[in-house]
Amino acid sequence: MNFQEHLQQVKKQAPLVEAITNYVTINDCANILLSLGASPAMCESADEAYEFTKLAQATYINIGSLTKEQELAMLQSVKAAAEVDIPVILDPVGCGAIPRRIDFINKLRSFGKISVVKGNIGEIKTLAGATTKVKGVDSLDDGEGAIEVCEQLAKKWNCLVVATGKIDILTTGAKTATVANGSEMFTKITGAGCMLGALLAGFSGANPNHLFEANLTGLITMGIAGEKATQLERGNLPGSFRSYLIDEINQIDFEIDVSLANYKIH
Amino acid sequence: MNFQEHLQQVKKQAPLVEAITNYVTINDCANILLSLGASPAMCESADEAYEFTKLAQATYINIGSLTKEQELAMLQSVKAAAEVDIPVILDPVGCGAIPRRIDFINKLRSFGKISVVKGNIGEIKTLAGATTKVKGVDSLDDGEGAIEVCEQLAKKWNCLVVATGKIDILTTGAKTATVANGSEMFTKITGAGCMLGALLAGFSGANPNHLFEANLTGLITMGIAGEKATQLERGNLPGSFRSYLIDEINQIDFEIDVSLANYKIH
Amino acid sequence: MNFQEHLQQVKKQAPLVEAITNYVTINDCANILLSLGASPAMCESADEAYEFTKLAQATYINIGSLTKEQELAMLQSVKAAAEVDIPVILDPVGCGAIPRRIDFINKLRSFGKISVVKGNIGEIKTLAGATTKVKGVDSLDDGEGAIEVCEQLAKKWNCLVVATGKIDILTTGAKTATVANGSEMFTKITGAGCMLGALLAGFSGANPNHLFEANLTGLITMGIAGEKATQLERGNLPGSFRSYLIDEINQIDFEIDVSLANYKIH
Numbered sequence: 001m002n003f004q005e006h007l008q009q010v011k012k013q014a015p016l017v018e019a020i021t022n023y024v025t026i027n028d029c030a031n032i033l034l035s036l037g038a039s040p041a042m043c044e045s046a047d048e049a050y051e052f053t054k055l056a057q058a059t060y061i062n063i064g065s066l067t068k069e070q071e072l073a074m075l076q077s078v079k080a081a082a083e084v085d086i087p088v089i090l091d092p093v094g095c096g097a098i099p100r101r102i103d104f105i106n107k108l109r110s111f112g113k114i115s116v117v118k119g120n121i122g123e124i125k126t127l128a129g130a131t132t133k134v135k136g137v138d139s140l141d142d143g144e145g146a147i148e149v150c151e152q153l154a155k156k157w158n159c160l161v162v163a164t165g166k167i168d169i170l171t172t173g174a175k176t177a178t179v180a181n182g183s184e185m186f187t188k189i190t191g192a193g194c195m196l197g198a199l200l201a202g203f204s205g206a207n208p209n210h211l212f213e214a215n216l217t218g219l220i221t222m223g224i225a226g227e228k229a230t231q232l233e234r235g236n237l238p239g240s241f242r243s244y245l246i247d248e249i250n251q252i253d254f255e256i257d258v259s260l261a262n263y264k265i266h
Numbered sequence: 267m268n269f270q271e272h273l274q275q276v277k278k279q280a281p282l283v284e285a286i287t288n289y290v291t292i293n294d295c296a297n298i299l300l301s302l303g304a305s306p307a308m309c310e311s312a313d314e315a316y317e318f319t320k321l322a323q324a325t326y327i328n329i330g331s332l333t334k335e336q337e338l339a340m341l342q343s344v345k346a347a348a349e350v351d352i353p354v355i356l357d358p359v360g361c362g363a364i365p366r367r368i369d370f371i372n373k374l375r376s377f378g379k380i381s382v383v384k385g386n387i388g389e390i391k392t393l394a395g396a397t398t399k400v401k402g403v404d405s406l407d408d409g410e411g412a413i414e415v416c417e418q419l420a421k422k423w424n425c426l427v428v429a430t431g432k433i434d435i436l437t438t439g440a441k442t443a444t445v446a447n448g449s450e451m452f453t454k455i456t457g458a459g460c461m462l463g464a465l466l467a468g469f470s471g472a473n474p475n476h477l478f479e480a481n482l483t484g485l486i487t488m489g490i491a492g493e494k495a496t497q498l499e500r501g502n503l504p505g506s507f508r509s510y511l512i513d514e515i516n517q518i519d520f521e522i523d524v525s526l527a528n529y530k531i532h
Numbered sequence: 533m534n535f536q537e538h539l540q541q542v543k544k545q546a547p548l549v550e551a552i553t554n555y556v557t558i559n560d561c562a563n564i565l566l567s568l569g570a571s572p573a574m575c576e577s578a579d580e581a582y583e584f585t586k587l588a589q590a591t592y593i594n595i596g597s598l599t600k601e602q603e604l605a606m607l608q609s610v611k612a613a614a615e616v617d618i619p620v621i622l623d624p625v626g627c628g629a630i631p632r633r634i635d636f637i638n639k640l641r642s643f644g645k646i647s648v649v650k651g652n653i654g655e656i657k658t659l660a661g662a663t664t665k666v667k668g669v670d671s672l673d674d675g676e677g678a679i680e681v682c683e684q685l686a687k688k689w690n691c692l693v694v695a696t697g698k699i700d701i702l703t704t705g706a707k708t709a710t711v712a713n714g715s716e717m718f719t720k721i722t723g724a725g726c727m728l729g730a731l732l733a734g735f736s737g738a739n740p741n742h743l744f745e746a747n748l749t750g751l752i753t754m755g756i757a758g759e760k761a762t763q764l765e766r767g768n769l770p771g772s773f774r775s776y777l778i779d780e781i782n783q784i785d786f787e788i789d790v791s792l793a794n795y796k797i798h
Contacts (some may be wrong), residue, residue, distance in 0.1 A: 016667055022308070023555045024292050024293055024308050025293060025296075026298050026555055026556060027293060027556055027559060027722065027723070028293070029724075029776070030556050031721055031770060031771070034720055034721060034770060035720065035770045035771070038372070039628075039667055039668055039670060040722070041668035041669050042555070042556050043626065043630070044597060044599070045599060045600075046600070047600075048630050048633075051293055052630060054666065055629060056609070064308070065308070066309060066314070067310070067335050067599075068311075068313075068335060069599050069600060090538075094309065095539070097307075097318065102731075113568075115729045133283055135305060136282045136305055136318075136321065137307050138305035161755050170331070187300075188300055188516070189300060190293065190297050190306070191293070191296075193764045234513060237513035237514075237516055238301045238506070238513060238516055239297065239301070239509035239511065239513040240513050242297070242509070243359060243509055243772050243773070243774070243775055244771060246502070246771030246774075247766060247770060247771040247772050248769075250720070250769055250770055251769070265472065288560050288574070289558050289560050290559055290574050291562075305651075329577060330574070331574070331577070331600050332577045332579075333576070333599075334578070334601060363573075363587060364575070364583065364584060365642055366579060366580065367573070367580075398637075399603045401546075401548055401571055401589065402571055402573035402588070403573050404571060444643070453566075454566055454567065454571070454782070456566055457562075459560070500779060503780075503783070504563060504566060504567045504779065504782055505774070505775035505776060506562065506776070508563070508778075509775055
């Protein structure tokens with residue numbers, strides 16, 4: 001698996017990533033994409049998202065806020081992405097707690113194609129139709145049977161599924177990997193999941209024909225950066241960790257860091 | 267006053283706090299609640315706030331942005347909170363400068379019950395009908411006669427009133443405390459007031475039957491964390507202070523920090 | 533050029549700056565204005581912006597998000613600013629990539645007067661009707677012929693034009709300056725342009741009768757703060773740089789820093 005090649009493609013192409021995302025972490029999503037070397041743009045006007053998405057290399061759809069105008073913009077962005085054949089990365093925030101979000105996701109799917117769905121294990125189980133436990137936007141699920149559920153959803157939607165938890169899962173339905181990189185600090189700040197989703201959109205945009213490898217690289221990049229940030233002075237405190245995480249994304253170099261990658265292809 | 271018990275209840279219960287809040291500091295509000303140990307969720311869709319609030323342990327309503335959709339979401343959130351009997355914490359941002367916000371607050375009050383109103387002294391005086399001086403969203407009031415005005419508002423609205431200033435005031439109308447903790451740096455960053463409001467929602471959600479003690483603990487927690495953050499290297503500079511403040515909220519432990527509490531029960 | 537006098541006027545007056553700006557960097561804009569000593573307020577409700585702007589000393593209009601409600605608020609803010617004769621600072625984010633934004637800017641101009649337009653060189657060229665290359669919200673333009681284009685736009689709109697790039701340009705059409713201060717790190721974080729626009733609104737609000745000098749001071753203040761932030765430990769990493777930049781704005785003192793000013797009056 002050539003992680004360095006996937007990372008270098010992002011830095012070389014600086015893919016334009018359209019992101020329609022929640023206002024809680026919108027700044028973090030933009031900053032982490034810039035730190036990686038991608039080119040984010042949060043064009044969320046319902047009058048602009050269709051046209052603007054056609055200029056982009058990937059579109060990141062995060063339903064955390066889901067204002068009325070964002071809904072309209074997301075539908076148009078997914079439609080445009082289908083027309084110009086760029087990857088759509090969906091972050092189904094809160095779909096376990098708020099049933100109408102499932103309806104909205106189904107509507108989104110009828111407007112275009114989801115290439116990658118990235119959620120916590122509770123959200124992925126909800127989308128797959130399995131029972132799960134959530135608290136607001138967080139998963140209380142222990143991940144039992146998680147790989148099977150991810151594979152089911154990947155086959156059902158014909159897309160790549162990324163489920164985050166203590167062990168992250170990535171699957172096409174036919175090919176599956178697990179990643180053990182990451183930091184407990186990801187649960188102490190808001191937006192670790194959103195930032196990961198944004199990063200995956202950056203990697204997907206630069207490497208659209210190799211989504212499994214590109215997203216695996218993204219998952220590992222995020223995990224290693226989190227580990228390094230945690231080890232810094234004050235890195236175990238959430239305010240400082242948040243800044244360091246964005247710093248460390250900028251510094252990842254698989255020529256050096258490849259030994260830290262902790263993953264398994266199943 | 268058992269501050270440690272109130273703090274530990276937050277960490278143990280990790281109360282789900284619904285927050286509909288301005289976009290300027292929405293990220294800070296989420297991060298400070300996570301740092302404290304609570305579980306924030308910013309569900310602000312007018313199609314979701316009613317249902318989602320019923321899952322929460324407290325709801326934080328901050329009228330700093332007040333977009334049309336937020337207005338609709340806030341009214342529904344306050345209604346839902348009344349139905350499931352969870353505390354509503356209101357932050358009446360800008361009500362001194364923008365008269366229509368008073369109308370909106372009165373409308374909110376007709377949809378449910380405000381449990382805690384937390385504002386700067388200028389805002390609290392405005393709500394109580396007293397004359398005051400404001401500049402935009404900031405108070406220029408010197409706080410003269412402040413305790414009496416807070417007590418009047420608490421009796422009039424039958425709620426807990428928290429007024430911030432050089433000395434913070436907290437009163438049920440019958441029982442009053444003042445808190446002298448805090449930092450001048452709170453005025454050099456945006457969102458110190460919003461973050462305090464979010465924290466108070468966390469404490470209120472975990473301890474809804476003891477709102478006076480819970481909110482007093484919250485005020486003192488914020489104040490001590492601000493003092494500690496200011497004393498760190500670069501802590502007297504606003505960008506660094508903002509990160510350190512969130513760090514220090516995470517570190518408060520009244521087994522150790524109780525001696526720093528600087529308050530008086532009147 | 534008395535930079536210190538312009539800076540001290542901001543700190544002395546603490547001008548109330550109304551800002552209607554994109555949600556990606558709204559927090560950064562508020563924090564940098566507070567760090568400078570100004571008094572920001574992001575009042576963006578379509579029901580409030582007209583009345584609130586009349587209380588302000590300057591209004592900052594940044595079209596990065598451009599939700600429907602923001603559009604309505606911006607039109608009213610520009611109208612109110614004309615009525616009370618305060619400076620309007622326009623940040624035409626994305627006007628090179630999204631043609632309808634040009635239409636919106638023209639509509640804005642028919643509601644009032646733009647005092648300062650601040651964009652990257654690609655955006656300024658687009659507004660002037662010249663051909664340029666953009667990628668999303670970023671300029672790919674090398675700046676050839678930039679001064680002439682800026683002067684044309686300044687004459688056409690009868691306003692101050694500020695174009696950012698490797699060398700920043702500031703012109704009234706008759707009087708032109710270039711500024712070479714700044715940091716490569718400005719391109720590694722989101723919002724450097726937005727923060728500059730907000731700062732310029734602060735300087736313009738405090739010194740409305742000397743917009744050329746006030747904005748030149750603002751440009752140099754931002755540039756020097758960026759240089760100092762970059763030189764700090766971890767200052768070459770984007771997460772840390774962002775915090776340090778806001779720190780360093782607070783510390784600028786032209787009694788000391790004037791020797792760092794790297795500008796030329798043409």
